[in-house]
Amino acid sequence: MAGIQVEALHAWYGRDLILKQVDLVFPGKAITAVIGPSGCGKSTLLRCLNRMHELVPGARVAGRVVLNETDIYHYGVNPVEIRRRVGMVFQNPNIFPTMTIFQNVGVGLALAGRQRYRHRQLETRVVKSLQQVGLWEEVKDRLHRTATGLSAGQLQRLCIARTLAVEPEVLLMDEPCSALDPIAAIRIEELMRELKASYTIILVTHNMQQAARVADFTAFISRGELIEYGSTPEVFLRPRDLRTERYITGTGG
Amino acid sequence: MVTLCILATGILLAVLGLVVGYIAIQGLPGLSWSFFTGTPRPIGEAGGGMAHAIAGSFILIGLACLVGIPWGVLTGIFLAEMKRWRRLGTLVRFTADVLSGMPSITAGIFIYTSVVISMQTFSALAGGLALGIVMIPLVARNTEEILRLVPASMREAALALGLPYWRVVVSIVLPTAARGIGIGMTMALAGIAGDPVPLFFTALNNNYWSLDLRQPIASLPMEIFRYTAAPFAEWHTLAWAGALVLIAISFTPMLLVRIFLPGYRIRR
Ligand SMILES: Nc1ncnc2c1ncn2[C@@H]1O[C@H](COP(=O)(O)OP(=O)(O)O)[C@@H](O)[C@H]1O
Ligand SMILES: [Mg+2]
Numbered sequence: 001m002a003g004i005q006v007e008a009l010h011a012w013y014g015r016d017l018i019l020k021q022v023d024l025v026f027p028g029k030a031i032t033a034v035i036g037p038s039g040c041g042k043s044t045l046l047r048c049l050n051r052m053h054e055l056v057p058g059a060r061v062a063g064r065v066v067l068n069e070t071d072i073y074h075y076g077v078n079p080v081e082i083r084r085r086v087g088m089v090f091q092n093p094n095i096f097p098t099m100t101i102f103q104n105v106g107v108g109l110a111l112a113g114r115q116r117y118r119h120r121q122l123e124t125r126v127v128k129s130l131q132q133v134g135l136w137e138e139v140k141d142r143l144h145r146t147a148t149g150l151s152a153g154q155l156q157r158l159c160i161a162r163t164l165a166v167e168p169e170v171l172l173m174d175e176p177c178s179a180l181d182p183i184a185a186i187r188i189e190e191l192m193r194e195l196k197a198s199y200t201i202i203l204v205t206h207n208m209q210q211a212a213r214v215a216d217f218t219a220f221i222s223r224g225e226l227i228e229y230g231s232t233p234e235v236f237l238r239p240r241d242l243r244t245e246r247y248i249t250g251t252g253g
Numbered sequence: 254m255v256t257l258c259i260l261a262t263g264i265l266l267a268v269l270g271l272v273v274g275y276i277a278i279q280g281l282p283g284l285s286w287s288f289f290t291g292t293p294r295p296i297g298e299a300g301g302g303m304a305h306a307i308a309g310s311f312i313l314i315g316l317a318c319l320v321g322i323p324w325g326v327l328t329g330i331f332l333a334e335m336k337r338w339r340r341l342g343t344l345v346r347f348t349a350d351v352l353s354g355m356p357s358i359t360a361g362i363f364i365y366t367s368v369v370i371s372m373q374t375f376s377a378l379a380g381g382l383a384l385g386i387v388m389i390p391l392v393a394r395n396t397e398e399i400l401r402l403v404p405a406s407m408r409e410a411a412l413a414l415g416l417p418y419w420r421v422v423v424s425i426v427l428p429t430a431a432r433g434i435g436i437g438m439t440m441a442l443a444g445i446a447g448d449p450v451p452l453f454f455t456a457l458n459n460n461y462w463s464l465d466l467r468q469p470i471a472s473l474p475m476e477i478f479r480y481t482a483a484p485f486a487e488w489h490t491l492a493w494a495g496a497l498v499l500i501a502i503s504f505t506p507m508l509l510v511r512i513f514l515p516g517y518r519i520r521r
Contacts, residue, residue, distance in 0.1 A: 052413060057336060084415030094410045098428045108414035111424050159410070166414055 002068045003028035003200045004049060004086075004170060009063035011044050011053055018044045020224045022063070026170075026217075031192055031201040033215035033232065035208070037247065041224040042204045046172045049202070050086035051079035068169060084112070087168035091175040093155035095147050095162075102143040104158060105129055108166040129161040133191055153184025160191065170200040177210065189214050208248060212236050220244045276496050283494030292462050299487055303495050305462045306476040309377070310502060312464065313456060313472050314446050316381020321388025321445075322438055328389065329396025329434075334422050346397070349390035357451045360386040365454035377463075377470035380456020384445040391444065395437030399430045435510040443503035449474035473499045 004026040011019040018041045026032045034042050047053040048061055051072060065072045072082045095104050103110070105126045126143075130136040135157045139150070147158060156176060163171065173192070177185035185207075192201055192214050205211050211218055211232065218235040220228040220243075228235055228244040239245040291302030328349070332342050364383040369375055403426050411421040427434075445451075449472070452458075457469040458479065464470075473495050480492035 050413065052409065055409075055412065080415050080417050082415075083413055088413035090406065090410060090413075092406060094404070094406045096407065096411070096425055096429070098431075107411070107425075108416065111416050111420050162414065 002169075003030075004202075005064075005066040006045075006049075007064040007066070009045075009048060009065065010061070011041070011048050012058075012060040013044075013056060014058040018224050019048070022221075022224075022226045024219060024226055024229060026200055026202050028200045029196055029198070030216040031196050031203055031214050032217040032219060033211035034202060034204045034219050034221060035206070035211055035247070036221035036227075038206075040221045042221055043174055044224075045221065046088070046174050046202065046204060049170070049172060050088055051082045052088065054079070084108070084166050085168055086170040086172060087163035087166060088172040089156070089160055089163055089174065089176050091178050093152060093159045093179070095155055095158055097146065097148075099146070100144045101139050101147050101150075101158065102126055104147060105161050105165050108162060112166075125165050125167075126161075129165040132164055132195070133157040133161040134187070135161060151184065153180050153187060156180060156184070156188060157191065160188075164195075168199070170202065171195065173201065173203045175204050175206060178206065185210070208236075220247065222247070273500065276493065276500065279493035280497030281494075283490040284497065288491070288494055293460055296485065301487075301491070303473065303476060303491060303498070305459065306471040306473045306495065307498060308462070308464060309456070309459065309471040310446065310473045310499070312377055312466070312470060313380050313384055313452070314442065314502070316378065316466075317384035317388055317445055318438075318442065320382060320385025321392055321441065324385070325389045325392025325438075325441070326396050326434065328393035329400065330422065330427075332393065332397040333400035334426075346394070349393050353390035353394065357387045357445075357448055358453070360384075361451035361454040364451070369455060372467070374467065375455060375457035375469040377456055377466045377468065380452050380470060380472070381466075383451035383455040384448070387445050387448070387451055388441045391441040392438055395441070396430075396434050399433035399437065400426060402433070403429050432510070432514045435514045436507070439506040439510050442506055446503045447474050447499050449478050473502070 006022055006024040006026070009019055009022040009024075010017065022045065034045060036042055044053060049065060049067075049072075053059050053061055061073060063073075067082070067085060070077065070082075070085075072079075072086075096107065099107065106122050109122055109125060127136065130139065135154060138154060139158075147155060150158065156179075160171075160176075177188050180188065189210060192203065195201060196216075203211070203215060215232045218228075218230065218232045219226060220235065220239075220241075222243055228239060228241045230240075235244065236248060239248060285302075287300050288302040289307065290304050291300060292305045294301035328345065331338070332346055332349075335342065360383045363386065364379050368379045368382060372379070407429065408421055408426060411425045412418070416425075452472060452475055456472060456475075458475040459469045459471040461471075477492045477495045477499070480488040480495070
């Protein structure tokens with residue numbers, strides 16, 4: 001089962017040890033939810049999986065992260081390459097405001113280092129990605145205009161399409177629905193369920209119902225430590241650790 | 254507090270209006286065909302124009318932009334984007350701030366000692382260089398500030414797509430900041446277009462029509478300075494008209510950039 005294995009992962013911001021000894025497997029073609037109180041290191045964990053963590057000056061990582069047999073922190077591995085294989089969607093739909101919808105979706109391909117994409121190929125990928133996120137019908141008449149006027153939910157799906165266009169193996173989603181209204185959030189959840197047939201999805205969420213609805217597996221982190229990991233029903237219905245139970249039931253982290 | 258702010262703004266606007274209005278009233282009568290085509294006549298003869306100074310100003314401003322804009326923008330990118338060179342960046346930033354705070358005559362003297370003396374003549378080239386040097390720190394610091402206003406989340410989103418850092422800077426951050434950087438350039442341009450001070454030791458002045466970069470060249474600010482200092486009414490008319498044209502030259506690029514570089518409006 002392809003996916004991501006995390007072994008003895010530690011992460012620092014300067015002197016602060018943020019993640020301690022995290023051992024975890026994110027199975028392929030499944031959704032794993034990462035839950036935990038604010039500031040416990042969920043985003044940091046995600047950023048360690050696509051080598052974004054090291055972009056912060058002074059940030060450091062130790063341990064192994066294996067992505068389909070590639071140790072992504074192995075000497076000589078190009079982080080840019082890893083980020084193409086591990087896509088990331090953020091809390092706020094951060095589209096590129098100077099670009100058209102088409103350019104926004106195609107940017108990862110169009111500006112990629114080596115192979116220059118022919119226009120036809122680019123167009124095919126853009127259309128496919130927009131179809132994957134169910135945005136094609138809504139934007140096909142305005143592809144070459146800027147994204148102003150799209151709703152937050154549409155923008156977030158545009159960001160997902162932009163990530164899918166690069167054809168990653170893994171999709172990291174850091175609270176992708178936190179800035180959306182409930183209806184738009186439900187659409188993103190449906191989309192995640194569709195996408196898990198082809199991608200490994202890791203979802204950070206503060207919304208317990210959301211985790212329970214979409215995730216196959218759930219990991220609970222507290223203060224940088226992995227407290228509990230298991231199938232979602234297990235974690236939610238029969239948590240082994242008291243801290244997990246407290247967090248899930250909302251009686252303190 | 255609010256009243257004070259409104260009052261201050263109002264007074265500023267009124268002063269601006271008065272100055273521009275007064276120059277327009279004084280200058281418009283002098284704007285004739287011969288003003289734009291003629292060159293100075295001997296003292297006492299009526300007519301004549303400022304064609305030589307207008308052309309000279311365009312050449313000087315052009316040269317200054319050629320030097321100041323690429324140099325300034327590149328320095329600004331260095332300051333904002335090359336985080337590994339933070340120490341050097343701090344030094345460069347401090348130098349730029351000191352330079353932009355120094356009287357512009359220092360740029361003139363620098364070019365005088367380095368270019369004019371070795372060329373053994375005042376020249377348009379020297380004048381353009383001096384003005385360009387005045388522009389560099391202004392453009393550099395503004396470029397840096399604008400680049401820093403581009404949200405970090407936008408860079409992260411681009412990096413997370415697997416784009417190399419420099420691609421992100423060139424193809425995503427710069428276009429996003431283009432409007433602000435452009436506006437900064439035009440402000441620096443307006444600053445140097447009307448400044449005669451760096452020209453005294455460099456381009457000097459020229460009574461005749463000349464486009465030769467190796468020769469002294471006339472410019473609007475120098476001619477305005479010369480004409481207003483002289484006791485002849487015709488010359489005063491020319492000076493006022495020259496000032497009006499100078500204002501137009503300074504502010505047209507600003508308007509053009511604001512209209513035609515729609516781009517992304519960075520919230521300041
Ligand atoms: N860029 C940074 N520099 C220094 N410390 C950071 C940075 N980003 C996050 N942190 C710290 O790391 C810890 C974990 O943050 P984060 O992973 O964002 O938490 P979460 O996503 O679970 O809310 C927090 O204590 C936070 O203060
Ligand atoms: Mg977070």
